[in-house]
Amino acid sequence: MIETKSEYEISLMRQACRISALALKAAGDAVRAGISTWELDEIAFGVIVSNGATPAFLGYNGFPNSICASVNDEIIHGIPSREAILKEGDIISIDVGAVYNGYVGDNANTYAVGAISDEARLLIETSKLAFYNSLEFARPGCRLHDISHAVQETSEANGFSVVREFVGHGIGKKMHEPPSIPNYGKAGTGIRLYAGMVLAIEPMINQGSAKVKINSDGWTARTADGKLSSHYEHTVAITKAGPLILTELEG
Numbered sequence: 001m002i003e004t005k006s007e008y009e010i011s012l013m014r015q016a017c018r019i020s021a022l023a024l025k026a027a028g029d030a031v032r033a034g035i036s037t038w039e040l041d042e043i044a045f046g047v048i049v050s051n052g053a054t055p056a057f058l059g060y061n062g063f064p065n066s067i068c069a070s071v072n073d074e075i076i077h078g079i080p081s082r083e084a085i086l087k088e089g090d091i092i093s094i095d096v097g098a099v100y101n102g103y104v105g106d107n108a109n110t111y112a113v114g115a116i117s118d119e120a121r122l123l124i125e126t127s128k129l130a131f132y133n134s135l136e137f138a139r140p141g142c143r144l145h146d147i148s149h150a151v152q153e154t155s156e157a158n159g160f161s162v163v164r165e166f167v168g169h170g171i172g173k174k175m176h177e178p179p180s181i182p183n184y185g186k187a188g189t190g191i192r193l194y195a196g197m198v199l200a201i202e203p204m205i206n207q208g209s210a211k212v213k214i215n216s217d218g219w220t221a222r223t224a225d226g227k228l229s230s231h232y233e234h235t236v237a238i239t240k241a242g243p244l245i246l247t248e249l250e251g
């Protein structure tokens with residue numbers, strides 16, 4: 001069942017989302033050659049707890065850290081490590097969530113480490129553009145797969161593929177709530193959207209094939225062909241006035 005959030009609940013979610021966004025920004029701002037993904041995790045953890053919140057990912061199904069740090073061909077769910085030192089030309093997806101007042105926020109972005117290839121830059125920009133194009137359909141009266149279709153169309157138009165195995169999701173008191181939001185689909189299909197739904201929309205797109213494999217750690221999803229992957233995510237409330245990005249920092 002999809003839980004409808006009242007305006008009051010959405011205002012509470014905004015706080016969890018703001019802290020999630022602050023943690024993402026702090027970790028993202030720290031991305032540079034020579035830093036480990038472990039240190040990025042510590043930065044995000046510090047922001048979350050100093051704002052009185054709890055890391056949503058830490059301990060989630062046994063996940064050991066506060067961020068997912070997925071470098072280059074890693075798609076999502078990369079585990080931070082002291083040994084994973086970023087180097088010039090890498091790209092890194094950071095995904096982070098916080099729980100505050102009983103509600104969860106979730107967001108992700110992919111960052112360049114110094115100078116990156118034009119193709120890598122286009123991949124990152126396309127994952128972000130896919131999100132914003134899909135946002136146009138996060139409105140009452142649209143269909144769920146209008147969002148999915150916009151992600152797929154934007155990605156494929158730029159020569160990239162969309163990951164099938166992992167999807168966006170409803171979010172609220174739990175990090176993962178119905179509905180699942182595939183990053184591919186047919187426009188005009190799926191459930192009808194209405195005000196009070198809160199969705200984590202998260203394009204995950206690959207430079208090469210859409211095929212995925214999972215590392216022996218049981219978490220890290222990477223591209224089967226070893227090519228790059230990019231991820232972009234916001235928590236979005238559907239309101240009568242249109243989409244409201246709850247994980248966007250003002251100013």
Ligand code: MG
Pocket residue numbers: 106107168169200202233
């Ligand atoms: Mg998510």
